[in-house]
Amino acid sequence: MANIAFLGLGNMGGPMAANLVKAGHWVAGYDLVESQKRAAAETGVSVMGSAREAVSGADIVVTMLPAGRHVLAAWDDFLPAAKKGALIVDSSTIDVDSSKRAHEAGQAAGMLTLDAPVSGGVGGATAGTLTFMCGGSADAFARAKPALEAMGKRIVHCGGAGAGQAAKICNNMILGATMIATCEGFALAEKLGLSAQALFDVASTSSGQSWSLTSYCPVPGPVPTSPANRDWKPGFAASLMLKDLKLAQEAAASAGVAIPLGAQAAQLYALFVSGGHGGDDFSGVINFLRGAQPP
Numbered sequence: 001m002a003n004i005a006f007l008g009l010g011n012m013g014g015p016m017a018a019n020l021v022k023a024g025h026w027v028a029g030y031d032l033v034e035s036q037k038r039a040a041a042e043t044g045v046s047v048m049g050s051a052r053e054a055v056s057g058a059d060i061v062v063t064m065l066p067a068g069r070h071v072l073a074a075w076d077d078f079l080p081a082a083k084k085g086a087l088i089v090d091s092s093t094i095d096v097d098s099s100k101r102a103h104e105a106g107q108a109a110g111m112l113t114l115d116a117p118v119s120g121g122v123g124g125a126t127a128g129t130l131t132f133m134c135g136g137s138a139d140a141f142a143r144a145k146p147a148l149e150a151m152g153k154r155i156v157h158c159g160g161a162g163a164g165q166a167a168k169i170c171n172n173m174i175l176g177a178t179m180i181a182t183c184e185g186f187a188l189a190e191k192l193g194l195s196a197q198a199l200f201d202v203a204s205t206s207s208g209q210s211w212s213l214t215s216y217c218p219v220p221g222p223v224p225t226s227p228a229n230r231d232w233k234p235g236f237a238a239s240l241m242l243k244d245l246k247l248a249q250e251a252a253a254s255a256g257v258a259i260p261l262g263a264q265a266a267q268l269y270a271l272f273v274s275g276g277h278g279g280d281d282f283s284g285v286i287n288f289l290r291g292a293q294p295p
């Protein structure tokens with residue numbers, strides 16, 4: 001069992017650190033917010049007074065923070081206090097450029113580094129069923145895998161530094177765009193007098209099929225577990241989808257790639273979120289699209 005430091009004990013990091021404790025690891029945790037520290041202590045995490053204190057002696061350090069700037073600042077702060085040769089894993093969802101800079105900083109300090117963003121949300125973090133998308137060397141991946149298995153079900157090595165973040169934002173851009181297309185299909189069907197169930201029965205077994213339709217159907221009825229059946233409570237909040245779509249935009253601009261549908265999806269989610277719906281499930285965008293004026 002490893003000696004692990006966990007920095008960022010929020011909605012995701014709190015339950016992830018708790019699962020590491022359950023698996024028998026010794027976990028030293030740190031967060032900036034008192035209430036998060038108290039909640040983590042109740043799950044068996046040994047809460048420390050600073051990030052530097054938490055990482056000293058750790059074989060593995062995991063960061064689970066809001067955005068790239070938080071990750072770069074945190075790594076900059078704790079790296080001098082970490083053991084040489086320790087493995088530093090960032091599981092936050094951040095921009096690919098910042099992720100690569102974090103890898104460089106970690107390696108310059110003599111550490112092994114891995115980006116390992118997740119999908120599965122708070123439910124998956126609590127149940128220990130997250131998917132980890134990993135970027136880094138084969139050595140870093142092999143060392144991280146046993147600890148990641150305590151928090152997730154699918155651990156995928158996607159390639160070198162930043163490849164995990166690239167996989168995450170490309171996947172979520174596809175998800176955002178297919179959700180909007182699916183919502184538009186149901187909104188159009190309603191106006192054409194076609195029932196939601198009839199459209200579902202056809203599209204779910206035809207070429208319109210996608211995860212957005214068959215697992216997260218944006219209208220109540222056809223898929224009983226989808227958020228539409230509970231007034232579009234998340235699930236996966238629209239504000240988080242918007243964050244990921246903006247990261248895809250940044251990555252595309254930096255790589256010089258055109259993603260017109262991804263850009264349109266980002267604009268539509270920005271309007272939905274600015275209308276006060278950031279906390280709704282992202283499939284709730286159907287309610288916004290139903291109200292949109294035809295051109």
Ligand code: NAD
Pocket residue numbers: 007008009010011012013030031032033036051064065066067070074091092093094118119120121122236240243
């Ligand atoms: P959160 O805001 O609940 O938690 C982030 C925590 O980091 C906060 O408790 C904050 O106090 C802490 N923090 C900030 N700076 C810190 C520092 N320097 N040192 C220590 N702690 C610090 O966010 P979350 O929902 O747990 O998400 C974390 C990351 O996971 C984000 O990048 C998010 O995009 C990603 N993610 C979230 C979900 C989800 O469903 N919530 C799903 C997949 C990925």
